[in-house]
Amino acid sequence: NAGVTQTPKFQVLKTGQSMTLQCAQDMNHEYMSWYRQDPGMGLRLIHYSVGAGITDQGEVPNGYNVSRSTTEDFPLRLLSAAPSQTSVYFCASSYQGLAGVDEQFFGPGTRLTVL
Amino acid sequence: GQQLNQSPQSMFIQEGEDVSMNCTSSSIFNTWLWYKQEPGEGPVLLIALYKAGELTSNGRLTAQFGITRKDSFLNISASIPSDVGIYFCAGPLTQGGSEKLVFGKGTKLTVNP
Numbered sequence: 001n002a003g004v005t006q007t008p009k010f011q012v013l014k015t016g017q018s019m020t021l022q023c024a025q026d027m028n029h030e031y032m033s034w035y036r037q038d039p040g041m042g043l044r045l046i047h048y049s050v051g052a053g054i055t056d057q058g059e060v061p062n063g064y065n066v067s068r069s070t071t072e073d074f075p076l077r078l079l080s081a082a083p084s085q086t087s088v089y090f091c092a093s094s095y096q097g098l099a100g101v102d103e104q105f106f107g108p109g110t111r112l113t114v115l
Numbered sequence: 116g117q118q119l120n121q122s123p124q125s126m127f128i129q130e131g132e133d134v135s136m137n138c139t140s141s142s143i144f145n146t147w148l149w150y151k152q153e154p155g156e157g158p159v160l161l162i163a164l165y166k167a168g169e170l171t172s173n174g175r176l177t178a179q180f181g182i183t184r185k186d187s188f189l190n191i192s193a194s195i196p197s198d199v200g201i202y203f204c205a206g207p208l209t210q211g212g213s214e215k216l217v218f219g220k221g222t223k224l225t226v227n228p
Contacts, residue, residue, distance in 0.1 A: 004157075033216070040124075042203060042220035043158070056213055090157050103148075104216060106157030 001026050004107035006091050012113045013081040021076040021110050023091030031094045032074040033104070036060065036087040043090065049074055081114045088112070118142055119204055121219030129227050134191040136222040138204030147187035148205040149178050152221070158203055162189070194226050 007022045025032065033048035035058075045058030049068040063085060065077040074093075078085060088111050092104040121138045128134060138147070146165055150158035162173050164180035164187060171178055177190045191198055201221040207214045 035218075040220060042121075043205075043218040045215055045217070048215060050213065058215060059217075092157075103160045103163065106159070108157055109155075 003027065004091055004093055004105050006089075006107035006110050008110060009108065010111045012115065013078075014115050015082060017081050018077070018079050019081065021078075021089055021091075021112070023074045023076065023107060024072050025074075025091075025093040025105070026072065027093065027095070027105070028071060029093035029095050029105075030071070031104075032068065033058070033092050034064070034066065034074070034076045035090045035092065036085075037090060037109075038087050046076065046089075078112075081112075083114045086112060086114045118208055118217050119206065119219035121204055121222055123222060124220070125223040125225070127225045127227065128194055130195060132194055134194055134198070134224060135188065136190075136202060137186060137188045138219050139186040140206070141185065142208065143184045144187075144206035144208075145184070146207055147178070147180050148216075149176075149187070149189050150203040150205060150218075151200045152203065153200045161202075191224075194224075196226050196228050198226050199224060 004025045030051045034046040035043040037043050044060050046064050047066040049055045052068050052071050055066050088109050090109050091107040094104045119140050149162045151161050152158040162171050162178040167184050168182050169180040175192045179188045201223050203221045204219040208217045
């Protein structure tokens with residue numbers, strides 16, 4: 001199993017550009033989530049999904065969209081990038097869809113810089 | 116906003132020393148999780164705690180679920196250079212009918228050989 005994969009590893013955008021951060025898992029996990037990590041702020045939840053076709057907002061959802069058309073994939077879209085979105089983005093997944101009961105497996109992260 | 120307070124924010128220790136860090140919240144948690152993040156990597160789960168008062172070990176790591184269910188502690192004994200990283204506590208929080216995992220801001224550990 002590849003686990004949780006994220007692409008790209010690094011990305012530089014100009015303000016106003018759009019892009020999609022890809023996340024895929026091959027563990028048949030129901031629960032998938034996106035976090036951003038900023039210095040001194042820990043991991044903050046952006047959006048999450050408890051199964052295909054179901055998504056919900058986390059702590060910092062503004063400026064981001066998600067969809068979950070398949071169990072395996074959970075892309076994160078930035079419609080109009082802003083410098084405040086410069087961060088490291090982590091995708092995570094877990095089996096049962098209850099974050100506290102099951103271990104969340106994290107991807108390697110995408111480092112995004114918005115100029 | 117974030118629900119978990121971790122301390123200390125950072126630690127600089129000598130190899131061989133023991134380390135203690137903790138996580139507190141104003142909310143009650145039914146599960147406490149401790150993760151470690153190495154530079155350039157995603158977090159990896161170290162220990163999961165499911166019961167108030169529970170004490171669980173993973174090698175040189177020991178974590179405890181506080182009796183009040185509002186705190187948890189992580190200890191590392193006889194630290195080695197590969198213990199370097201950021202340690203996060205996390206717990207599930209139910210908001211609006213769904214459960215989300217929330218994280219503390221982390222304790223950054225530096226071990227001097």
